Amino acid sequence: xxxxxxxxxxxxxxxxxxxxxxxxxxxxxxxxxxxxxxxxxxxxxxxxxxxxxxxxxxxxxxxxxxxxxxxxxxxxxxxxxxxxxxxxxxxxxxxxxxxxxxxxxxxxxxxxxxxxxxxxxxxxxxxxxxxxxxxxxxxxxxxxxxxxxxxxxxxxxxxxxxxxxxxxxxxxxxxxxxxxxxxxxxxxxxxxxxxxxxxxxxxxxxxxxxxxxxxxxxxxxxxxxxxxxxxxxxxxxxxxxxxxxxxxxxxxxxxxxxxxxxxxxxxxxxxxxxxxxxxxxxxxxxxxxxxxxxxxxxxxxxxxxxxxxxxxxxxxxxxxxxxxxxxxxxxxxxxxxxxxxxxxxxxxxxxxxxxxxxxxxxxxxxxxxxxxxxxxxxxxxxxxxxxxxxxxxxxxxxxxxxxxxxxxxxxxxxxxxxxxxxxxxxxxxxxxxxxxxxxxxxxxxxxxxxxxxxxxxxxxxxxxxxxxxxxxxxxxxxxxxxxxxxxxxxxxxxxxxxxxxxxxxxxxxxxxxxxxxxx
Numbered sequence: 160x161x162x163x164x165x166x167x168x169x170x171x172x173x174x175x176x177x178x179x180x181x182x183x184x185x186x187x188x189x190x191x192x193x194x195x196x197x198x199x200x201x202x203x204x205x206x207x208x209x210x211x212x213x214x215x216x217x218x219x220x221x222x223x224x225x226x227x228x229x230x231x232x233x234x235x236x237x238x239x240x241x242x243x244x245x246x247x248x249x250x251x252x253x254x255x256x257x258x259x260x261x262x263x264x265x266x267x268x269x270x271x272x273x274x275x276x277x278x279x280x281x282x283x284x285x286x287x288x289x290x291x292x293x294x295x296x297x298x299x300x301x302x303x304x305x306x307x308x309x310x311x312x313x314x315x316x317x318x319x320x321x322x323x324x325x326x327x328x329x330x331x332x333x334x335x336x337x338x339x340x341x342x343x344x345x346x347x348x349x350x351x352x353x354x355x356x357x358x359x360x361x362x363x364x365x366x367x368x369x370x371x372x373x374x375x376x377x378x379x380x381x382x383x384x385x386x387x388x389x390x391x392x393x394x395x396x397x398x399x400x401x402x403x404x405x406x407x408x409x410x411x412x413x414x415x416x417x418x419x420x421x422x423x424x425x426x427x428x429x430x431x432x433x434x435x436x437x438x439x440x441x442x443x444x445x446x447x448x449x450x451x452x453x454x455x456x457x458x459x460x461x462x463x464x465x466x467x468x469x470x471x472x473x474x475x476x477x478x479x480x481x482x483x484x485x486x487x488x489x490x491x492x493x494x495x496x497x498x499x500x501x502x503x504x505x506x507x508x509x510x511x512x513x514x515x516x517x518x519x520x521x522x523x524x525x526x527x528x529x530x531x532x533x534x535x536x537x538x539x540x541x542x543x544x545x546x547x548x549x550x551x552x553x554x555x556x557x558x559x560x561x562x563x564x565x566x567x568x569x570x571x572x573x574x575x576x577x578x579x580x581x582x583x584x585x586x587x588x589x590x591x592x593x594x595x596x597x598x599x600x601x602x603x604x605x606x607x608x609x610x611x612x613x614x615x616x617x618x619x620x621x622x623x624x625x626x627x628x629x630x631x632x633x634x635x636x637x638x639x640x641x642x643x644x645x646x647x648x649x650x651x652x653x654x655x656x657x658x659x660x661x662x663x664x665x666x667x668x669x670x671x672x673x674x675x676x677x678x
Contacts, residue, residue: 161221165209169226178249187325187347188390190230190247193280197394198234198243205232206269207262225250228283231266236278236398239406242270245280248325264306271309274407276318278397281335282325304330310337315509315672318404322393323348323383326368336382339506340400340458342393343374343383350377381462381499399456403470403477405510408672411660412477412512419451421474421649428641432558432582439486442467442517445557446480449645455480463499464488470512473645473652479507479550481568482517485558490521492564493529497537501544508548509672511663513655515648516554518569522562542567549663551655553577555644556635560585578637578647583626 172179172189182189188196194203211226228250234243244266270277313319314337323343327335327350335341335350343350351358351372358364358371370376378386387393405412425448432440446455450471457469465487469480481500483490492500507514523529523538545552545567554569556579565585569577598616605612622628629635639647 162209165211165224165226168224169208169211176249182249185325185347187248187282189249190245190280190282193324193390194230194232194234194243194245196391197278197280197397198236198241199238202235203232203243204234205230206265207231210262227262229262231262233269233275236276236401239276239401240273241276241278241401242266242273243278243280246283246325246331248282260305264309267306267309267313270317271313274317274409276320276401276404276406277313279319279321279334279338281321281323281327281331283327283331307333310334314339315408317407318401318510320397320400322387322390322397323350323374324390324393326350326354328352328354339404339509340385340397341383342385342387342396343378344387344390344393345374346389348374348383348387350382378461381459381495381502384459386461400458400470403456403472403512408510409664409667411656411664412510414477415472415475417451417454417472417475419474422646424642424645425449426642428644431641432580434582436558436584441486442482442484442519442557445517446471446482449648450478450480451475458503459499462495464493464495465490466492466496466499468499468503474649476652476656477512478648478652479503479512479514480517481514482557483519485519488524490519490559491524492520492522492534492538493524494532494534494537497534497541501537501541504541504544504548508544508550511550511660511667513551513553513652513660514548516552516568518554518556518560518565519558520561520565520568521559523564538564538567542571545571551576551659553648553651555648556580556583556585558582558584562587576651577635578639578644579626579630579635580641580644581626581638583629583635583638584624585626585629586624 170191172191174180179189207227209226211224213224214222216222226247228247229244230247231242231244234241244263267277310319310333318340319338320340321335321338321342323335323341325347327348329352332350332352335343349368349372351368353361355366355368355371358366374383374386377383385396387396402415403412428445428448431445431448443455443457446469450473454472455469456471457467459466459468465484467480467482467484471478471480481503483492483496488496504514506512524532524534542563552572554575554577556569556577558580559565560569560583569575598612602609602612626635626638630638
């Protein structure tokens with residue numbers, strides 16, 4: 160009877176409770192509504208259903224009881240098992256002192272033990288609580304990080320995802336960002352190391368929660384991967400991400416049957432890249448025409464200075480995609496681009512997802528801004544990630560491949576598997592800038608005929624610039640009709656899943672997962 164009473168209190172919303180009213184008037188779902196909407200219907204099995212804070216009289220009678228503000232359990236997403244952990248902001252504003260910390264630790268450990276994905280629905284103010292607790296306890300304490308070992312170890316073993324459905328501060332911010340994929344609800348989500356009152360005391364800045372760490376702030380700097388329009392959109396994006404992920408690193412990514420023909424050829428690909436190299440094009444239009452219909456899922460679209468990363472499928476098989484939006488920054492790779500690419504490469508390497516690189520890279524950014532941002536150091540870290548990852552890798556050269564940056568993207572395997580479109584353009588540095596450097600003295604001496612001389616020199620280089628010359632020397636194995644890209648990639652990815660990835664899994668089972676994922 161006492162168990163049933165406590166379960167009823169924990170599982171039944173009190174419309175008169177101040178915390179519940181605050182939750183609903185803020186336009187947010189109650190924690191159990193979230194779990195219900197996120198998981199397959201009827202699949203949730205709660206763990207710690209009566210955990211909470213109870214007070215007893217001297218004779219042992221119950222004086223008061225408040226449920227923990229952290230709910231955890233096992234459920235299903237698209238009929239696949241997951242562990243879900245959700246904060247209840249209606250109780251003590253989601254502070255960790257309103258929870259039973261063992262529940263959080265147990266949830267993280269259970270996901271890792273069962274080797275199934277970990278889902279965090281975050282709506283909590285901080286990892287600690289009010290300073291008034293010092294008076295209650297009669298002492299302060301060294302701040303602990305219960306469960307951090309398992310949280311970090313899980314990153315190399317199982318998919319970990321999070322949605323910010325309210326404020327995520329301190330430990331809550333760590334839980335949101337120690338993930339493989341994170342999404343924030345635009346209308347209610349935020350994240351900061353410390354809230355406005357502490358910021359005002361520390362830095363004398365008077366800022367709102369939105370200006371300090373709102374959803375738009377943190378999807379523009381990469382703290383969160385994706386922006387969502389609502390809580391339901393958060394759930395749908397997490398569902399979509401998990402659909403590409405294996406249950407754990409010892410399995411292949413899941414296959415999904417498709418009616419999209421392997422030999423489909425799209426005529427629009429013939430003219431999608433302008434003949435004039437100075438003109439821009441939309442690389443996402445290429446991706447959606449090549450991959451299985453509706454399978455392109457972009458990650459981090461609001462940050463990265465033009466770096467484009469995502470997941471997709473070819474004939475139902477999962478692939479990771481990296482490329483560049485040349486309409487931003489002119490295909491020049493910044494420090495931010497490097498960080499975004501490296502994060503996505505690590506994700507694919509962790510879960511055995513083959514990478515397809517659609518190359519259009521003019522090189523690393525140059526100039527004082529680039530130097531102040533340590534672009535070369537970040538570029539070297541990216542280069543190391545490209546060379547260290549051991550998943551299958553294939554390059555389709557769309558246009559530019561120049562310098563160290565371009566080389567790192569297309570020359571990191573033995574053998575290098577790569578093809579090019581006729582629009583390919585490559586070398587140690589862009590020809591236009593290279594001519595000004597190599598012929599500086601002659602051009603300066605030409606005076607009024609400088610432009611005429613430049614055009615004459617350029618015409619001499621145009622013939623040798625042709626990608627056909629490179630293919631003749633077998634530095635580029637094949638220059639293809641762009642319409643053949645999908646059939647070629649479908650054939651390649653099937654070979655990788657049939658022969659290469661199973662061998663990789665056997666090696667992992669013998670050696671164990673590599674500790675490589677860095678959020």
